Amino acid sequence: MDNSQRKKLVDELIGLIEKGNAHVSxxxxxxxxxxxxxxxIPENLPYSIWQLVEHIRIAQQDIVDFSASADSPSLAWPDDYWVEPTEQISDEEWNHSLKQIEADQQRFQALLEDEKHDLFTPLPWGTGQSLLREAMLIADHNAYHTAEIVVARRLLKSWK
Structure with missing residues (x-):
C-alpha cells in the first residue's frame, strides 16, 4: 500500500469513528x-444515557490504551465497563466524560496517522488485533451505543 492509499484509508477510518457517515455521530x-x-433510565431499557456515555468512554479508552501499549491495564468484562445507575451527574462529570471521549479519539487518530505503525500487522502484545481491526471496533462499538442513546432520547421525548 503506497502512502496515498494509506492516507485515504486512515481518513476513512477517522471519518467513520468521528462522524459515523451513515448514522448520527x-x-x-x-x-x-x-x-x-x-x-x-427509560422504561424497558436497561441503561441511562449517562451509563451509555460512560460505557463508550471506558470501552474506547481501553481499546486506545491497548492499541498504544503492551502495558495497558486489563479491565474485567463486564463489571469494569459499566457504571452503576445514579440519580444525578454534574455538568463537570458530564463534560469530563465527553472531553475524554474526544481526547481518546484524537489519541487513536494519532496512532493511525503515524506511518511507523502498520495498519494490518497484528499488535505484538495482542492475539491477532491490528490497528485496522481496533479502528473498526471503535467505530462499530460507538455506533451501536450511539444508536441506543438516540433511542433513549426518543423515549424520553428529547430527540429532534
Whole structure:
C-alpha cells in the first residue's frame, strides 16, 4: 500500500469513528440533552444515557490504551465497563466524560496517522488485533451505543 492509499484509508477510518457517515455521530446524539435526563433510565431499557456515555468512554479508552501499549491495564468484562445507575451527574462529570471521549479519539487518530505503525500487522502484545481491526471496533462499538442513546432520547421525548 503506497502512502496515498494509506492516507485515504486512515481518513476513512477517522471519518467513520468521528462522524459515523451513515448514522448520527456521537456528538450529535448527546448535543442538547437536558441535564435532568442524563441519568433517567427509560422504561424497558436497561441503561441511562449517562451509563451509555460512560460505557463508550471506558470501552474506547481501553481499546486506545491497548492499541498504544503492551502495558495497558486489563479491565474485567463486564463489571469494569459499566457504571452503576445514579440519580444525578454534574455538568463537570458530564463534560469530563465527553472531553475524554474526544481526547481518546484524537489519541487513536494519532496512532493511525503515524506511518511507523502498520495498519494490518497484528499488535505484538495482542492475539491477532491490528490497528485496522481496533479502528473498526471503535467505530462499530460507538455506533451501536450511539444508536441506543438516540433511542433513549426518543423515549424520553428529547430527540429532534
Amino acid at each position: 456521537f456528538k450529535d446524539s448527546v448535543d442538547g440533552l437536558p441535564p435532568e435526563l442524563r441519568t433517567v
